[in-house]
Amino acid sequence: MWILTTRSPTGEPREYTLKPGKNTVGRKSDSDIVVADSSASRFHAEVHFEAEKNIVTLHDLNSTNGTFVNRVRLTQPTPLKPNDDIRIGECVINLVFNSPEPQPAFSGTRLFSRELLLESLDHHAVLMYEVARQLNMVMDIDTALREVSSLMKTAMGADKCEVILADRFDRLSELGFPTSIAKIAIEQRATVVIPDMAAESDQSASKSALLMKIRSALCVPVMSGEDIIALVYMYKTNLDARPFDQRDLQLAVAISHQAALTIQRMHLLQRINKEQGMRQLLQRFLSPPEAEYLMEEYQATGHLPTLTESWLTVLFADLMDSTGMAERMGVRRFGELLGRFYQDMTQIIFEHGGVLDKYMGDGVMAVFGMNQGQKDQEVRAVLAGLAMLERLEEINRAEDEQIQVGIGVNTGLAMAGYLGTEERVEFTVLGDAVNVAYRLESHARPNRVYIGPFTSEAVTGKLKLRPVGPVKVKGRTEPIQTYEVLRV
Numbered sequence: 001m002w003i004l005t006t007r008s009p010t011g012e013p014r015e016y017t018l019k020p021g022k023n024t025v026g027r028k029s030d031s032d033i034v035v036a037d038s039s040a041s042r043f044h045a046e047v048h049f050e051a052e053k054n055i056v057t058l059h060d061l062n063s064t065n066g067t068f069v070n071r072v073r074l075t076q077p078t079p080l081k082p083n084d085d086i087r088i089g090e091c092v093i094n095l096v097f098n099s100p101e102p103q104p105a106f107s108g109t110r111l112f113s114r115e116l117l118l119e120s121l122d123h124h125a126v127l128m129y130e131v132a133r134q135l136n137m138v139m140d141i142d143t144a145l146r147e148v149s150s151l152m153k154t155a156m157g158a159d160k161c162e163v164i165l166a167d168r169f170d171r172l173s174e175l176g177f178p179t180s181i182a183k184i185a186i187e188q189r190a191t192v193v194i195p196d197m198a199a200e201s202d203q204s205a206s207k208s209a210l211l212m213k214i215r216s217a218l219c220v221p222v223m224s225g226e227d228i229i230a231l232v233y234m235y236k237t238n239l240d241a242r243p244f245d246q247r248d249l250q251l252a253v254a255i256s257h258q259a260a261l262t263i264q265r266m267h268l269l270q271r272i273n274k275e276q277g278m279r280q281l282l283q284r285f286l287s288p289p290e291a292e293y294l295m296e297e298y299q300a301t302g303h304l305p306t307l308t309e310s311w312l313t314v315l316f317a318d319l320m321d322s323t324g325m326a327e328r329m330g331v332r333r334f335g336e337l338l339g340r341f342y343q344d345m346t347q348i349i350f351e352h353g354g355v356l357d358k359y360m361g362d363g364v365m366a367v368f369g370m371n372q373g374q375k376d377q378e379v380r381a382v383l384a385g386l387a388m389l390e391r392l393e394e395i396n397r398a399e400d401e402q403i404q405v406g407i408g409v410n411t412g413l414a415m416a417g418y419l420g421t422e423e424r425v426e427f428t429v430l431g432d433a434v435n436v437a438y439r440l441e442s443h444a445r446p447n448r449v450y451i452g453p454f455t456s457e458a459v460t461g462k463l464k465l466r467p468v469g470p471v472k473v474k475g476r477t478e479p480i481q482t483y484e485v486l487r488v
Contacts, residue, residue: 028042068088182231344388349366354384379462389407409451410440436452464485
């Protein structure tokens with residue numbers, strides 16, 4: 001007996017048993033096989049069933065939008081095989097062959113003829129091929145599992161079939177499955193097959209199922225090592241339907257192994273994409289080595305360091321008289337100059353192992369010391385400031401308008417870390433050390449680097465300094481002893 005099952009995005013699946021001879025396919029309600037799709041023609045196609053030869057042939061009737069078999073548009077009558085993918089518009093049609101002979105019960109024993117065995121093997125082989133093709137062809141896991149569920153439902157004659165991921169087990173009842181059967185499969189990590197629910201002695205497993213008028217059920221855990229990552233779950237409600245048997249069990253287990261590999265592959269791909277996205281975000285404000293350092297922690301823990309108190313060195317570099325420069329140069333030219341300033345300063349920060357905190361209108365803020373594997377954070381921060389002044393001299397030699405910048409560097413305790421989501425991450429540093437660095441920059445003479453007391457202690461003997469006297473800082477009662485770093 002040949003059966004055609006039609007599935008449309010907006011309607012329930014419908015089954016049609018082919019009659020010998022011609023079977024009409026179209027949008028008309030009196031068609032032998034009704035296709036509920038606006039892109040289907042009223043007289044779209046015909047399915048010819050030669051009962052004596054057991055041959056099924058599909059004919060397209062010069063339809064407007066065509067008939068497709070296994071993604072290929074028909075140009076001539078084409079013989080069909082079990083589980084061929086037939087598409088008319090958005091409607092999917094599957095062809096299966098059900099033997100009219102009685103099927104073996106799960107608990108019984110029966111001798112199979114060679115022909116029937118080969119037929120069964122062929123049917124299962126075709127289904128396994130289609131499942132493998134769907135699982136490997138689709139990059140989205142939900143789409144792949146949905147296609148596999150549909151194939152299994154049609155091939156095994158189930159009224160409902162789903163491949164359910166582990167993080168959705170709490171939604172089993174919402175999806176229309178008895179949770180009691182799933183609970184047994186999950187707790188025992190074993191396949192549960194119930195040929196006849198009414199005859200089941202374990203009422204804990206069958207009570208909810210009987211209320212849902214389920215006749216036969218099959219539930220297979222999809223394993224990854226010792227972990228259950230999904231369930232293959234299906235049931236039948238039709239009293240006249242063949243109950244699930246040993247062949248169904250073997251097929252479902254085989255498909256579960258394929259599903260496990262696909263789920264693992266998809267999870268790996270998702271993790272790779274997630275890590276790649278995080279790496280790209282980090283590289284926006286970190287040097288490549290610093291980004292990789294943080295990626296190692298992210299891969300190990302699943303998250304970036306949150307706000308923690310650390311001993312850090314903060315650098316502020318700010319353009320002087322930027323408003324006047326914009327008026328004299330014009331907005332466009334000044335914007336180009338500011339873009340180059342940002343680019344060059346950021347490069348210098350990265351070269352010296354710093355983290356770009358933010359751009360602030362016409363200035364930049366950087367932090368040194370986040371990577372505990374790097375030493376001499378104070379020296380690197382001050383050298384970055386001096387390198388900025390050298391780069392500005394190069395820029396000024398090519399520009400009529402001369403850029404002047406003030407740079408402040410200070411060391412102390414600060415709260416620093418990474419805030420946000422996987423889609424948007426920002427580095428933030430807070431505390432008195434930041435406030436002091438900002439005030440030193442505002443007091444700095446043009447094209448000079450001013451540093452605070454803890455920074456000066458760390459660089460004394462390594463760099464040449466000149467005391468410039470105490471500097472009053474807003475929020476502090478005592479002034480800050482300040483030094484200028486001399487360029488050699």
